Amino acid sequence: MEKGRLTAFSDGVIAIIITIMVLELKVPHADNLAALRPLIPVFLSYILSFIYLGIYWNNHHHLFQVVQYVNGRVLWSNLHLLFWLSLIPFVTAWMGENYFTAVPVAFYGGVLLLSAIAYALLTVTLIDHHGKDSTIPTAIGRDFKGKVSLAIYAIAIPLAFANRMDSLNSLTSEVIK
Amino acid sequence: MEKGRLTAFSDGVIAIIITIMVLELKVPHADNLAALRPLIPVFLSYILSFIYLGIYWNNHHHLFQVVQYVNGRVLWSNLHLLFWLSLIPFVTAWMGENYFTAVPVAFYGGVLLLSAIAYALLTVTLIDHHGKDSTIPTAIGRDFKGKVSLAIYAIAIPLAFANRMDSLNSLTSEVIK
Amino acid sequence: MEKGRLTAFSDGVIAIIITIMVLELKVPHADNLAALRPLIPVFLSYILSFIYLGIYWNNHHHLFQVVQYVNGRVLWSNLHLLFWLSLIPFVTAWMGENYFTAVPVAFYGGVLLLSAIAYALLTVTLIDHHGKDSTIPTAIGRDFKGKVSLAIYAIAIPLAFANRMDSLNSLTSEVIK
Amino acid sequence: MEKGRLTAFSDGVIAIIITIMVLELKVPHADNLAALRPLIPVFLSYILSFIYLGIYWNNHHHLFQVVQYVNGRVLWSNLHLLFWLSLIPFVTAWMGENYFTAVPVAFYGGVLLLSAIAYALLTVTLIDHHGKDSTIPTAIGRDFKGKVSLAIYAIAIPLAFANRMDSLNSLTSEVIK
Numbered sequence: 001m002e003k004g005r006l007t008a009f010s011d012g013v014i015a016i017i018i019t020i021m022v023l024e025l026k027v028p029h030a031d032n033l034a035a036l037r038p039l040i041p042v043f044l045s046y047i048l049s050f051i052y053l054g055i056y057w058n059n060h061h062h063l064f065q066v067v068q069y070v071n072g073r074v075l076w077s078n079l080h081l082l083f084w085l086s087l088i089p090f091v092t093a094w095m096g097e098n099y100f101t102a103v104p105v106a107f108y109g110g111v112l113l114l115s116a117i118a119y120a121l122l123t124v125t126l127i128d129h130h131g132k133d134s135t136i137p138t139a140i141g142r143d144f145k146g147k148v149s150l151a152i153y154a155i156a157i158p159l160a161f162a163n164r165m166d167s168l169n170s171l172t173s174e175v176i177k
Numbered sequence: 178m179e180k181g182r183l184t185a186f187s188d189g190v191i192a193i194i195i196t197i198m199v200l201e202l203k204v205p206h207a208d209n210l211a212a213l214r215p216l217i218p219v220f221l222s223y224i225l226s227f228i229y230l231g232i233y234w235n236n237h238h239h240l241f242q243v244v245q246y247v248n249g250r251v252l253w254s255n256l257h258l259l260f261w262l263s264l265i266p267f268v269t270a271w272m273g274e275n276y277f278t279a280v281p282v283a284f285y286g287g288v289l290l291l292s293a294i295a296y297a298l299l300t301v302t303l304i305d306h307h308g309k310d311s312t313i314p315t316a317i318g319r320d321f322k323g324k325v326s327l328a329i330y331a332i333a334i335p336l337a338f339a340n341r342m343d344s345l346n347s348l349t350s351e352v353i354k
Numbered sequence: 355m356e357k358g359r360l361t362a363f364s365d366g367v368i369a370i371i372i373t374i375m376v377l378e379l380k381v382p383h384a385d386n387l388a389a390l391r392p393l394i395p396v397f398l399s400y401i402l403s404f405i406y407l408g409i410y411w412n413n414h415h416h417l418f419q420v421v422q423y424v425n426g427r428v429l430w431s432n433l434h435l436l437f438w439l440s441l442i443p444f445v446t447a448w449m450g451e452n453y454f455t456a457v458p459v460a461f462y463g464g465v466l467l468l469s470a471i472a473y474a475l476l477t478v479t480l481i482d483h484h485g486k487d488s489t490i491p492t493a494i495g496r497d498f499k500g501k502v503s504l505a506i507y508a509i510a511i512p513l514a515f516a517n518r519m520d521s522l523n524s525l526t527s528e529v530i531k
Numbered sequence: 532m533e534k535g536r537l538t539a540f541s542d543g544v545i546a547i548i549i550t551i552m553v554l555e556l557k558v559p560h561a562d563n564l565a566a567l568r569p570l571i572p573v574f575l576s577y578i579l580s581f582i583y584l585g586i587y588w589n590n591h592h593h594l595f596q597v598v599q600y601v602n603g604r605v606l607w608s609n610l611h612l613l614f615w616l617s618l619i620p621f622v623t624a625w626m627g628e629n630y631f632t633a634v635p636v637a638f639y640g641g642v643l644l645l646s647a648i649a650y651a652l653l654t655v656t657l658i659d660h661h662g663k664d665s666t667i668p669t670a671i672g673r674d675f676k677g678k679v680s681l682a683i684y685a686i687a688i689p690l691a692f693a694n695r696m697d698s699l700n701s702l703t704s705e706v707i708k
Contacts, residue, residue: 005184005238007536012192012366015543018617020196023551024204025621031629050617054610061536061606075238079231086195086227090202098208182361182415189369189543197373201381252415256408263372263404267379275385359538359592366546374550378558429592433585440549440581444556452562 003070006078007060013082014057017089021046024093045096045108049088052112056085059119067126077125081118087111180247183255184237190259191234194266198223201270219273222285226269229289233262236296243313244303254302258295264288357424360432361414367436368411371443375400378447399450399462403442406466410439413473420490421480431479435472441465534601537609538591544613545588548620552577555624573627576639580623583643587616590650597667598657608656612649618642 025042028035067074091111095104127137202219205212244251268288272281307313379396382389421428445465449458484490556573559566598605622642626635661667 193373
């Protein structure tokens, strides 16, 4: 089967995921700068998720450059990846609304991890489908290594944020007290 | 007429349907695990509908691989299918918010049934348009059988869920009493 | 310029317009049939607008089958059409929530009329761009006549609805009194 | 790499951005003309942003007509542009809800400015990638000049609006007093 509809559908889903995250930036009623302050963590988590989804879209783009044909298993592996990516707006909003506290950040990391696993499974399915003698495993392998390091980096950032934000929060609470 | 825009439009609509269902996972204000508990049935119904829509997208993909040209009647048959699919987010959310009780589950099953009928009508229209001597009826017929069994299976799952959830609910209510 | 991106962009916008209208079907909290009753007019107006947008997508599809190339003016004429179509979810929801009373129905009709005018302007721009000697004016002309009659029909339906619903409303109010 | 997926993804994101702005036109409960009055500034800001996004989509369309191939840097430059464009619905809604007062208008202008810078960076990346000897710099240069003047014009309009609206507001407040 041709790969055209798979990439078009994936582009559509990722485009919508990226864009509906902006809906979480609830428009404040007041028209001053102070009204924007509570939106700062929501905005930071939006930037973070935009970058992650950008990485996934880029990797997907590179990956399917070398793919020549797809089958039912590839379609489902791809849908599995899109499923985990579709949860990113939810965990992003939860993390942003709660100023990067521990539980939401852990769930955010969890969704990223499951997306990374789904991506790895997709590449395995593609290698399986194209045969190990084709040039695809090499291209995918190179891409996969980069992806893993990116994923580790990706999970590290929100954790670092969480720590910093926690310190900031306790500081703020003390000042208010 | 070429089939390119019909498949692109269908991909767009299904991609949006799949993605807006996530908006029903309302972000909780608290940042602990307990805050996620009321979302469990909503999340389960999301997974279920994601799989159904995945099945439809897959079948649509396979079906239009063998289609060579379309006409006005095919366009409308396809829009008819998309209409019923577009109601899935509504019935999914209703079923999820009400912990899989009888009436919402019945409506969920009803929308799935009408989607299956719309899909069957689409295949009939396509066979009609391509002529019975082409290789398309065979391909569609094979696909159709698979689809019917899937549809039956599909309606069975939420019903099973409903039963189990009802027992769970009555159990919980008794414990609370 | 190629027409590919214009049709892809239009497909995207119309797919989103059609799908976000479902978001107006607010999920009821209760799980019985009575909870669905207030949604009936919203649902009816959704069906109506789905059909209109389906007609526009179909006509757009037919129209751009004969179009060979586009220019900046065609791009803007098309965006103008998409602007009026993008207002359909708003007027649909307003009409549905107010049980087809006079003012919302008038606005609904107005948006449909302006969409029809925008479509007519788009066809004029295309004829202008392709030259009167091409086979396009004939194809467009035939399509245009059909469209006009459809548009008249389209405006007639909600008006008829409004009248019937008004009678229904006054009847209901009297019964309640 | 082929440019097909980049343009398809951009089309998707811009189509969604344009369409979700309509969701800010909150459906009024009353069915009379007075109920629409508070929506007028929201509607005006929608028209304004629709035109801006139309300009960007048009320019993007023209730009990628002359582009022949893309690389990773082009993908990221394009995502950077889409990031700023994705903030337009937020600043549009904020500006509309606050009747074009100073701070929201300043943020609106800021997002437009950053979008213009992102577009300029994208063109620079493309020139870099295609080489200065190709016909692309000329085409881009011509387009870029037009874009800059449009951007200046674009920022001027909301500022003018803001002034007029401010006068209107003070006038209205005085009349009410």
